[in-house]
Amino acid sequence: MKHFDRTAILEADKDFRRDFINCLSGYKSLNLIGTINPDTKETNLAPFSQVFHVGANPPLVGILFRPHSVERHTLENILQNKCFTLNHVSPSFYKAAHQSSARWERSEFAATGMQEAYLDNFEAPYVAESPLKVGCRLADHLTLSINETVLVIGSIEHVYVERDEALGEDGFIDLEKLGTVASSGIDAYHTGRKLARLAYAKPDQPVKEI
Amino acid sequence: MKHFDRTAILEADKDFRRDFINCLSGYKSLNLIGTINPDTKETNLAPFSQVFHVGANPPLVGILFRPHSVERHTLENILQNKCFTLNHVSPSFYKAAHQSSARWERSEFAATGMQEAYLDNFEAPYVAESPLKVGCRLADHLTLSINETVLVIGSIEHVYVERDEALGEDGFIDLEKLGTVASSGIDAYHTGRKLARLAYAKPDQPVKEI
Numbered sequence: 001m002k003h004f005d006r007t008a009i010l011e012a013d014k015d016f017r018r019d020f021i022n023c024l025s026g027y028k029s030l031n032l033i034g035t036i037n038p039d040t041k042e043t044n045l046a047p048f049s050q051v052f053h054v055g056a057n058p059p060l061v062g063i064l065f066r067p068h069s070v071e072r073h074t075l076e077n078i079l080q081n082k083c084f085t086l087n088h089v090s091p092s093f094y095k096a097a098h099q100s101s102a103r104w105e106r107s108e109f110a111a112t113g114m115q116e117a118y119l120d121n122f123e124a125p126y127v128a129e130s131p132l133k134v135g136c137r138l139a140d141h142l143t144l145s146i147n148e149t150v151l152v153i154g155s156i157e158h159v160y161v162e163r164d165e166a167l168g169e170d171g172f173i174d175l176e177k178l179g180t181v182a183s184s185g186i187d188a189y190h191t192g193r194k195l196a197r198l199a200y201a202k203p204d205q206p207v208k209e210i
Numbered sequence: 211m212k213h214f215d216r217t218a219i220l221e222a223d224k225d226f227r228r229d230f231i232n233c234l235s236g237y238k239s240l241n242l243i244g245t246i247n248p249d250t251k252e253t254n255l256a257p258f259s260q261v262f263h264v265g266a267n268p269p270l271v272g273i274l275f276r277p278h279s280v281e282r283h284t285l286e287n288i289l290q291n292k293c294f295t296l297n298h299v300s301p302s303f304y305k306a307a308h309q310s311s312a313r314w315e316r317s318e319f320a321a322t323g324m325q326e327a328y329l330d331n332f333e334a335p336y337v338a339e340s341p342l343k344v345g346c347r348l349a350d351h352l353t354l355s356i357n358e359t360v361l362v363i364g365s366i367e368h369v370y371v372e373r374d375e376a377l378g379e380d381g382f383i384d385l386e387k388l389g390t391v392a393s394s395g396i397d398a399y400h401t402g403r404k405l406a407r408l409a410y411a412k413p414d415q416p417v418k419e420i
Contacts, residue, residue, distance in 0.1 A: 002377060004369045005330070009269055012381070020381035021266040024344050024369065026298055027385060027392035027402055028262070029236035050262050052238070054274065055357045056231040059219055062274070064264065088236055091405055095417040102411035111413070120215070134234050140356045146349060146363055147265040153356055159214045159234065167212060171222070171230035172395050175237060181405065182237035182392060185382050187420065188407045192237055192392060192400035195301055199397070201312035203321070207305040210397065 023185045030183040032097055033063070034085040034116075034125040035077035043116060043125045044073045045100045045108035049183045051086060059156035061086065061136060067148040078152060082138040083123050086154075087130035090179040094189050097181075122158060131162035131178040172197070233395045240393040242307055243273070244295040244326075244335040245287035253326060253335045254283045255310045255318035259393045261296060269366035271296065271346060277358040288362060292348040293333050296364075297340035300389040304399050307391075332368060341372035341388040382407070 009017060028049040035044045054060040065075045078084045089097045093114060100108035109116050115128035119135070126133045136154030143150050161167050166177035175192055182190045197210040219227060238259040245254045264270040275285045288294045299307045303324060310318035319326050325338035329345070336343045346364030353360050371377050376387035385402055392400045407420040 002371045002374060003330070004371075006269075006365075006367045009366065009369070010267075014267070016379075016381035017269070018266045018381070020369075020377075020383065021269045021366065022263050023381075023383035023385070024296070024342070024366065025261045025263050025271060026239035026241060026342075026390050027237050027400075029238060031236060051235045052260050052262050052274065053232050053235050054354070054359060055276075056228045057220075057224070058357070059216075059227070059231045060357060061235060064262065064272070066265075086234070094405060095408065098408045099411050099417055102413045102415075104413050120213070132234070132236075140354070142354075144264070144350070144352075144363065147268070147270060149264060151361075153354065155216075156219065156231065156234065157216045159219070159230075161212045161214075164212060167230075169226075171226035171228065171233075172398070173230065173233035175233070175394050176400075180236050182402060184385050184402070185407075187409070188382070189405040190386075190402035191405060192394070193403055195304060195391065195399040195401060197395075197398045198305065198308045201309050203312045203314050205312075207309050 019185050027182045027184055027190065030089050030181050030189070032087040032089060032100065032127050032130065033074050034087060034127060035074050036081060036124055037077050038081045043107045043109050044077055045114065045127065046074050047089070047097050047101050054153060060139060061134070061154045061156060063152045063154065065150040065152065067150070075150060075152070078138055079141065081123060084136055084154065085124045085126045086134040086136065087127035088132040088178060089181045090129065090131055091181060091191060093129050094181045119160065120158060132173065132180065133160040134158065229395050237392045237394055237400065240299050240391050240399070242297040242299060242310065242337050242340065243284050244297060244337060245284050246291060246334055247287050248291045253317045253319050254287055255324065255337065256284050257299070257307050257311050264363060270349060271364045271366060273362045273364065275360040275362065277360070285360060285362070288348055289351065291333060294346055294364065295334045295336045296344040296346065297337035298342040298388060299391045300339065300341055301391060301401060303339050304391045329370065330368060342383065342390065343370040344368065
């Protein structure tokens with residue numbers, strides 16, 4: 001078993017530390033965030049692995065933005081335009097999704113070949129190829145004093161699920177049927193293979209698969 | 211394509227909405243959080259899917275706690291004792307991990323059969339069976355005014371990686387080699403299958419696998 005204490009982590013090579021620490025939380029969600037600059041009308045698309053559930057009622061999602069990074073275009077657009085889209089990534093276009101993280105001088109849609117989709121008069125672009133699309137409005141944002149990362153809270157306004165058979169009657173969305181891709185570290189991509197769904201846990205009762 | 215707008219989501223059955231909204235971010239990390247009550251010395255263990263990367267330098271991790279839930283034991287212990295452990299879950303004990311979410315009257319270690327491990331004099335219990343263990347100190351915490359969830363920021367103090375061959379020279383930890391389990395929704399568990407690692411993206415250069 002390899003052990004790294006805080007000193008070893010802080011003294012490690014910068015690139016080593018970045019990848020290593022990014023791996024520690026485990027598998028991460030992967031979403032393309034679509035935005036538009038309300039002045040220039042230029043669209044923006046970037047992959048994010050720090051999107052997480054914040055609440056179901058009201059339905060809220062959180063995104064953590066690194067300070068001073070290339071992703072700031074996305075954050076600036078969200079703060080100006082007050083809306084954005086989340087788009088799951090499939091194996092058929094995960095390389096284009098990765099490529100959208102480069103420092104393009106033009107819209108990442110045009111640069112990488114992913115298609116813009118505008119649905120139900122929502123003011124931010126969705127990714128047409130995405131099997132699960134979520135339209136969000138800016139609900140709150142705050143800067144974490146500890147390292148200047150910015151936490152954006154989005155209110156979930158629209159959800160589009162591509163395949164009827166991926167959505168269960170109980171609300172469960174089968175990410176494998178959708179082909180949703182997960183990420184790990186800073187550059188790895190994965191599909192999922194289901195072990196099981198397990199019934200609500202109760203003391204002294206055996207675990208039951210659903 | 212199925213479409214749900216905000217009204218449809220808010221009017222849906224409570225259980226449907228909970229599972230549906232929990233699925234929207236995509237695959238989620240899964241960590242068992244180990245804590246101890248400094249007064250009674252009773253240990254506590256609970257599964258969390260809202261653990262995420264906050265920063266690499268200094269190394270920080272974030273956890274979002276729902277308000278007024280059974281998980282509050284974990285939060286109370288962290289606020290009192292100022293430390294906790296994160297422990298990846300393997301297929302061999304993911305059912306015990308799920309079972310630790312039940313409302314036990316005693317320590318979830320004893321109740322579910324997972325073994326406590328104490329390493330390098332750290333004051334919180336690790337899960338002996340876990341292939342990746344992280345020891346954290348409380349660095350900051352804040353309550354999100356939008357829905358009273360509590361964001362805990364942990365400073366990463368110790369990392370233990372079970373298999374030497376899972377850790378690359380570049381800092382990448384191969385979660386598949388570790389057997390790390392991911393979650394989705396409120397009750398689904400998955401393993402990962404790697405598509406590829408992709409080199410740092412640059413404009414107008416083809417995507418390269420590492």
